[in-house]
Amino acid sequence: MSNRLKTGLILLTIAFLLGCILVQMFTQTLKSEITTLPDGYHNVLIRVPTTFEFCGEQVPLYDEEVKESFDKELYINVFRHSSTSLIIKRSEKFFPIIEQILREEEVPEDMKYIAVIESGLENVRSFAGADGYWQFMEETAKEFDLEISKEVDERFHIEKSTRAACKYLKRSYKKFGNWTLVAASYNRGMGGMNAALRNQNAISYYDVALNNETARYIYRALAFKEIMQHPEKYGFVIPKELRYPPVKYRKIPLDTTINDISALAVKYGMSYKTLKYHNPWLLMNKLTFDKKDLKNKKEYILLVPQNPPMPHSNVLAQESLQMQKMLDSILHEEDTVIDIQDVK
Template structure:
């Protein structure tokens, strides 16, 4: 039982005792009225996302946005953790998005895909911050085998995501539709646009997951840009830092033991693996002779 719940129960008990004694005290007298109110954040009239204006002047659009804003507000532990992680991961991907001509707002797509968990793995087999499946990851140039899974390499997976997003935008010319295609696939979204005679995925009848997905991204933008409006206050010093590596080692050959490799570079095996989640084994035989960059963390 939470402290606030316990408090309500205690106050309710007091009210019952007082009523039994012939005196009646209202809940408002025991528990100030403002403390009983749970408010949803206001739905804006419109929001600018990736340079496009998304309006909520239709009741269906308003209600779909309202639902996701409420979700962000009251998923307390998850929302706080995402705020704490935001600097660490946004600072790594923002320059890559910019260099590849992808609007900065698309980082919020990544945020809702994985909740900013670089180890995320879905029941559908999607992995990493950008949640690529094996098939799609390989299609966009990621190496995925028993030793290496670049879906967990933040730089490589972000570059792959940029390729996907750019191609989708060339097809649809609308970033909200691009976002929907990231969730449901371009084939499915294209068919529905044709069948329902619409130009934007916002106007499509879709399965609930994809329908909510677009509004979750918009809500994420509002949440990260102004968390105080949602009732959250995480100070800068409380956020997890993005540490610069001590060094980056380029490897083209084999590493028989990553434990030995870590020790030779003055870090623990845990620190090495945490900084290089794409290394999926305790060795790197690298029979294909690929060139990899292994981060040696600072140890802070």
């Protein structure tokens, strides 16, 4: 074998070995990138519970369609991470209020998840005209004794809107005798839900073909119940101190016309914006009582936080005052005063 041939074979062998090494290094790097997760990321394994209840009623998870629908909503809301995290944070503030009212009204506690899927526990407005924590339409809200006017909208009042929701749910329960159907009727309406059952010869939510929104409605409630009862299981590790805490209030009765609510806010040591944040049912900077209201001894309750934050305007005013004092002090110092004669 000639020297040139030997040299060629050696070079080919070296190139082959180098190629193998490079391929192995690339494969290891790629594998590492795929399996190494950033800090704080939770690789969540989602598995539908073997048994589950809603309002004390068994969910028929032996039905594969039911199981898949539950699984779908779990996946959607677990991996909608920022939105679900914020709902968990808000629940620390609002669930105690909602749960107490549900107990007082003898409505199952699981109905709090209806408020979760309706509004995310926020005072939101929908394009359809439904407003507040429980997303009441104006006509329905008035039917269940919520006041709506130019100055007041009690759909944005957490306590009063929850009471109104309880009235609806109890009336629906008298009709259906089943809390799962009651919850579904909150979305579809009592008449719509009743028609669907009658037309399909069914008595269970899980047996009725419905429009897409109502067909998903209960499964969304189930998913949030499972996630919010076991947040760490699904990667939501949110310490108590990072959640939004309940607020301690003084309750101030209002029984006469107030022409400037912002002045009232100043009286209680807060900004108008802060007062509105804690009393979102107030729509304007005034509250009017007519003769009929006064005769009937009508009254509103204003929630005033026990420790409201100092208005930033006050901070700026104090800073401006200090700045003015400093400037005045500088200008009146003898060694800073320049005599015009000296300049000449």
